[in-house]
Amino acid sequence: MTELQAGRTGEALSVARVEAGSQRSRYLDILIALAAFGVLASLPLFFGSKALLDFVIRCSAFGLFATSLNLLVGYTGMISFGHGMFFGLGAYGFGLIMQRTGVPVPIAFVATLVITAVIATVIGAICVRLKEIYFAFVTLAFQMLIHSTILSWASLTGGDQGLRGGIPRPVFLGIDLSNHVHLYVTSCALLVIGLLLMRQIAQSPFGYTLRMIRDNANRASFIGIDVWRAKLTIFVLAALFASTGGIVMALFVSGAYPEFAYWTISGEGIFINMLGGVTTFLGPMAGTVLLLILNDTVTRLTEYYGIVLGIVILFFAIGLRKGLMDFVVEWYVQRRDSAEERS
Secondary structure (H helix, E strand, C coil): CCHHHHHHHHHHHHHHHHHHHHHHHHHHHHHHHHHHHHHHHHHHHHCCCHHHHHHHHHHHHHHHHHHHHHHHHHHHCCCCCCCHHHHHHHHHHHHHHHHHHCCCHHHHHHHHHHHHHHHHHHHHHHHCCCCHHHHHHHHHHHHHHHHHHHHHCHHHHCHHHCCCCCCCCCCECCECCCCHHHHHHHHHHHHHHHHHHHHHHHHCHHHHHHHHHHHCHHHHHHCCCCHHHHHHHHHHHHHHHHHHHHHHHHHHHCCCCHHHHCHHHHHHHHHHHHHHCCCCCCHHHHHHHHHHHHHHHHHHHCCCHHHHHHHHHHHHHHHHCCCHHHHHHHHHHHHHHHHHHHC
C-alpha cells in the first residue's frame, strides 16, 4: 500500500468514525426525547392539578418560541427584536383558518406553517442582508407592522378584542383537543418533536455552518459558504417553530390576541434566553420555566412586577454574567477538570 493510499484509508476511517458518532448521538437524542415525552404524558396520571397541566402547556408554547429564537441568537448571531411576529402569526393564522373554514386540525396546522414560511421568506430576504443592530431593528419594524395590521383589520382579526367565539376543535384520529388532557398531551408532543428537530438542526453540518457564520461571516463567505442563503434558511426554520408555539397558545386560550404579536413578546423571548443561557441547547427551555414561575409567583405577591424582573435581570447580567444553564455547565466542567487534575 502506498503512502497516498494509506492516507486516504485513514481519512475514510476518520469520516466513518465521525458519522458513527453522529448516528449514536442522534439515537441518544431520540431516546431522551421519548423518555421526556413519557414523563410529561404520565403527569396527569399522578397529579390531578389542572394548574400544573396549564403550566406545562404554557411552557410548551413559550419553550418552542424561545428555543427557535436561540437558533438565531445563540447559533447564528442574529439578534431579532421582532421574532414574536411569527408567534402571533401562528396563533392568528391557525385561529382564522379554523374559524373560517372548519378544516381538520392537521390541515389547518400545516396551512398555518405554509403561510408563516411564505411571510418569513419575504421578510427574511430583506432582513438577513442587514448586519447587527440594523437587522434587529428592521425585524422589530416588521413586527410592529404586523401588529398594526392586526389592530386595524378588525373585520378579519377582531381588532384590539382579538379573535372571539373560540376556536373549533373537531376530533381527528381520536384526538379531541377540547378535552384538556388531550390538549395537554398534544402540546407535550409538539414540544418534544419541536425540540428534537431543532436539536438535530443545531448538531447537523448546517448547524456548524451557522456557528461559523456567527463567529466570522466574512471567513465563511471566503471559503464558499452562501451566507445569505444560510441565514435566510435558519430565519424561516426558526419562524416555523415560533409559529408552532403560537398555535399551541391559540389552542390553550381558544383564541388569539394582539398581544401575541406585540413587541413585548419578542422582549420576553430575549429575556428568556438571558435567563436560561444561549450556549446550551436547553438553556431557553430552562429560561422559560424560570420566567413563567416568576410571572406566576410575583404577580400573586406584589404589584411591582417590573421592579422584581428588573432585579432578576441585573442579577443574571451583572452577577452571573451568563444564563442559568451556561453557569451550571461551566461549573460542572470546572469541577470535572479539577477532579481529573487531582487524580
